Amino acid sequence: MEKRKKRDFRTLPYHLMLLPGVVILTVYTIIPFLGNVIAFQNFQPILGFMKSEWVGLDNFKYMFQLPDAFLIFRNTLVIAIGKIVGNLLIAIFFAILLNEAPGVRFKKGVQTICYLPHFLSWVILATIFRNIFDGSGLLNQLLIQLGILKEGIVFLGSNKWFGPIIIGSDVWKEFGYNAIIFIAALAGINQELYEAAVMDGAGRLQRIWHITLPSIKPTIILVMTLNIANIMNAGFDQVYNLYSPIVYRTGDIIDTYVYRVSFQDAQYSLATAVGVMKSVISFLLIIVSNKLAEKFANYRIF
């Protein structure tokens, strides 16, 4: 009896700490989620949730029956996964490089510069990239001069190159910003481990492999898992600003398609159905990742 009381009393502060957050989340995230009922309706804004016609799974069926449904999904996944992997690798690489580099000022400078592209908008970057990748643009000029190409390739118009360019340019833009988490994690590594390793005669590379990487393993897994939640968001802003109908085959993603559909008419129901589907898939993936991480990396994320 006593023990239970003590426990309850002990946990009270914790409940109180969580309370405001729970309230806010409920009101502003969970309740709006209930509004996703629109996905099962033929939503007419004026009629509201109550009176709009109920169509069940029609919207979802429509989505999956689109002639290009498979392509759109595939493109989204390919681009999203490419970005997740690419971003992760380069961000970690960059963070480790910074960790190893001499000179505090130098490190700070490079770090600051590299995290700034995150703040450039795709609207302005799109023009820059179009210029670079144009048939007579910088890249082609360079390649022709180097003798690698005989005539220019229209990169952004090629279904072969569009995906890689999207992934690559996003990695370029985000690696500095994404590295921040890893830099913070690296800052927390116990220096004595390194000292011990040096004593044992470990070289730089060995120290990185055996100490640095394992130490940030939890962070890596964490970031990767959280990013998997984003797997259905291949980056609307970027693709929208850079694509053209000729690369629809590899470049059209869920969000751009939905955008065009709702552009024709305010298709709340369809857009919401897509949102619901994305949420459900993300949720499932996160659970799976969590389990996998627990099993293989012995690491609980949640």
Next chain:
Amino acid sequence: MYEANYVGYTLSRNKLLLQKNVNGHRKGLHMKKFKRIIGGLTAACIVGSLLAGCGSNGNENAVGPSNAEHSDVQEADTSSQDMAAQDASQSNHEDADPFGPVSEPVTLHVGRGDSSSTTYPDGQTSTDNFYIDFFEETLNVNYEFDFAVDGSNYETKVSMAIASGDMPDVMVVTEAQLRQLVNAGAVEDLTDAYEKYVSDGLRESYETVREQTLGSASFNGRLMAMPGISAGSDGIPMLFIRGDWMEELGLEAPESLEDIINIAQTFKEKNPGGRVTDGILADSTVVSAGGNNSYGVDALFALYHSYPKFWTTDETGELVYGSITEETKTALSEIRKLMESGIIDASFTVRDDEICNEMVSSGQAGVFFGAWWNLSWPLLNITQTEPEVYWNVYLAPLTEDGKYNTHMISPTNSYVVLKAGATEAMKEAVIKTINWINYNNEGPERVIRQWAGLSDEVSVAWNMAPFTMLVSRYNDKEVKAQQVMDVVNGVKGLDEIGEEAADWYNSYKLVEENGLAEAVGDNRANGWAYTTSSYLIQSSENIINKVYGATYAKTDTMNRKWATLEKLEDETFLQILSGEADIDAFDDFVEKWKSLGGDEITTELKEYVQD
């Protein structure tokens, strides 16, 4: 009365169509809202006589500089009342004065779309300024702005207002939003109020393109919104060629497609200026579904009687979608040849108009198709840094019998709606506000300027009005150009034409006297540019073959299927034109298009049109 040449417009039905200016075009992220207020109508017609001519209005008002504040409010008020009274006396409205105060004081809650390019005098804002004061005084209406959002975000804000049921009384909506609102019974029926309060000038403007304007705003025979009117010349492609290069290389004005190709070829070979890389400059929006299409090749399609993205009729009079016709196939294969021969650069599939503007400005290209106002922007811009540069504008390529084919866009793509449950006074207020916005088919700028006693330096812009929607005339630019030339040729006096046309005239004169380079340097050459291109259209009336859409409507099936169809079309066209796919892919495309919903939609539209 100004008549347009309605060649090829067979299915003129006078009924209620769900219309849409299909503008699924990426260039402006949202549907372009064409908001223009037109200049005066000089060709004497009902309007002119009704409004007792602009000249006498000028005498009526207290002209002359007064203080910046509208001190003589009393006098100014009476003047506008006088004017209105004069109008009313000559109209055939019984009691209602289309420009006079509303029968009882009324408040209108408005959702406003701003424009960041508008500057207001010190201390005034977009929701509180002299322009709105004028309306409030004259009409006895109190405008309350529930929200004021910049134009690029306005549509989203309106969508949200509709979706959350949080609508102000008055908003400017798109066709899609209008349809939703009507279906839900959320907007007021304006038919009777329209009949009672509309000014004759406005009615006139609507009636000349009745189908697209009133037709598109009517459902089941009832007028459910006030449609906007924007200029039709926006959709007529014009050909722009580097004038100084033509002179340097001794090239003549082109008429046929071969002429154009020849010029483009010569530019590439002789490379005047040293930076030429392209022949005919084009971007990935090959054809526009509505609105202007700079760097498109609509004119090349039209040459072969192909009107992609428009609904036309075939030889038997049946409704057909322009993109699947045989003529379109021919056009595609011909244009593809241009691509193969290098006249059109392979990169066009991924270019947008920003890049093309750059290329034109840096001397990489000297030939392209664009809209009438392109002559001003970006082309005058180049002259600013390189004074010897000038551009010519043409209507070409001509068909064998010397005609210039062009599709004609719908004048309406936005609507003013009034929330359901409005009082009679509110309806009156809305109609009258729009009457004033359309005042004299030119807009009330001049009147307001005098009323408020503002000097010429202060900008009086049409988007200061309580409702930011353009209600002008379909042939607005042609009319203005004609006015300018009338003054140039001494047929009219400067004070007889509208304020904007007068602006154009002054600019025109400046260029004539001082030359283009100097006028550009003073930043006063735009009017000249507008006049030049618009007058070309105006004076070419007899060779222009205007092809109106058989319908601009949109059906319910289109909601579900149009995105897929359009994607298929855009992809296929670019693939064929770039050589990635064979011309035979066109036939596959037509089959697919039909089976994926095209036939369904065609049938639906035919039914609409039949009604």
Next chain:
Amino acid sequence: MLKYNTKSNRIFDTVVIMLLLFMGLLCLIPLMHVLALSFSDKNAVLAGKVGIFPVDFTLASYKYIMKEGRFFQAFGVSVKRVVLGVGINMAMTILMAYPLSLEKREFPSRDKYMWFVVAGMLLGGSIVPWYFVIKSTGLIDSIWALVIPGAVPVYNVILLMNFFRNEPKAVKEAALIDGVGQIQMMTRICIPLAKPAIATVALFSIVTHWNSFFDGMLLMNTPAKVPLQTYIQSLMINTADISKLTSDQLVLQMSQKTFNAGKIVISTVPILVIYPFMQKYFVTGITLGSVKE
């Protein structure tokens, strides 16, 4: 980091430096290009002549963006928002991350809360219900609309929670032995140990609040209450209106690209200023004295 001045170390260092320089340059050049665009004359920009240095240096772009009082008004709103928003965010984040980081035996209900929070991250209503809820709670057109709905940044909570969890148990146990209470454990031990993570999360929060423009646009009705990014985004001129622009306005229209560049520069400067302050939390290593794992 101990380093002996051996040859292999020097080579390694050189390689590292080269790589970093390369990556830095890759980022720097486009940044300089944008900066150059913002300071260049519109004609040069339109013609695509601007490289990494300004052509025909001019401040026109900045003058235009900052011309009206509205700019400073919006700036003020943004500052207010960041201060309020980050304050609330950090409070929420820490308050939630800590209990969630505890072991089940210490806090049995932890798992339930955890799943609730994860649900909060993944599930989201579409815009319409979200807007509706905000309207119903009366937040529209007030600064609270920008701060309250997003008060719980779940991603950050999870990050911080993990960080707390991974703090060396030895330290915590030592503190327990010393008789530290629950709250003190949190304030005296866990939070100070988590400085890099807290700095990270704070930075993310600041950046998010500073950069967001969509909620400002949707939830604010009065132009005067709009945050900086929303205001700046609105300074675009619709191409459709071109022929209706007066000559002065046309000049502005032509400078669209320089304005866009200028907007980005202005928006980024405050972030640039903040970052060095945050960096000191990242760079210093944390040595734990004599605790042997």
